[in-house]
Amino acid sequence: xxxxxxxxxxxxxxxxxxxxxxxxxxxxxxxxxxxxxxxxxxxxxxxxxxxxxxxxxxxxxxxxxxxxxxxxxxxxxxxxxxxxxxxxxxxxxxxxxxxxxxxxxxxxxxxxxxxxxxxxxxxxxxxxxxxxxxxxxxxxxxxxxxxxxxxxx
Numbered sequence: 001x002x003x004x005x006x007x008x009x010x011x012x013x014x015x016x017x018x019x020x021x022x023x024x025x026x027x028x029x030x031x032x033x034x035x036x037x038x039x040x041x042x043x044x045x046x047x048x049x050x051x052x053x054x055x056x057x058x059x060x061x062x063x064x065x066x067x068x069x070x071x072x073x074x075x076x077x078x079x080x081x082x083x084x085x086x087x088x089x090x091x092x093x094x095x096x097x098x099x100x101x102x103x104x105x106x107x108x109x110x111x112x113x114x115x116x117x118x119x120x121x122x123x124x125x126x127x128x129x130x131x132x133x134x135x136x137x138x139x140x141x142x143x144x145x146x147x148x149x150x151x152x153x
Contacts, residue, residue, distance in 0.1 A: 024095070024140040026147075027076075027085035042070040077101075082136065084144060088151060093144075095119075095131045102129050109152040112145065121148070 029035070045066025048059075077083060083094045083101070094101035110122045119131040119141075133141055 020135055021137050022082055022096075022135045023137050024082040024084055024144065025080040026140075026143065027083070029085060029087045038069070038073050042066045042073075045069070082140075084147070086147060086151065091148065091151070093129070093131060095133065095136070102131075104129060106148075106151040109148065112148050112152075114141070114145070119144070 043066070045062050048062040048066070077085070077092075077094075078098060081094070081096060081098055083092075085092050089106060091104045091106060092101050093104065104121060104123070108123045108125060110124045112122070113120045114133070117132065117134045119133050121129040121131075123129070
């Protein structure tokens with residue numbers, strides 16, 4: 001598998017102002033414990049809201065808190081235009097879009113290449129994913145390449 005060298009392959013136009021440079025938001029989910037804990041919290045608060053308390057306001061707050069927590073957990077990925085989240089098995093990349101993201105399995109990555117500010121991920125099954133990194137910060141580009149290199153087989 002070809003590994004991308006992050007020191008000399010990143011091309012960055014220094015003529016751009018800092019207001020035009022976009023950052024990528026990175027989220028690492030190392031295991032399912034966070035998801036399981038979130039589901040338990042949400043279900044317990046929603047069920048707790050239906051249990052009869054001496055004060056009806058407490059029931060309403062329990063239901064409201066459980067529903068809002070679940071809503072916020074699931075909508076966090078729609079708040080950022082440039083988003084990368086991954087675990088040890090797969091990677092989700094969204095660059096310059098709120099809706100269009102790509103799910104890539106690390107064990108299916110054959111090689112990675114940056115050419116003319118385009119990140120190209122070649123997969124073993126012949127598919128290629130192209131991402132335009134023109135306005136993306138250099139540090140975020142390097143971190144993205146390091147993530148792909150670290151977890152891909």
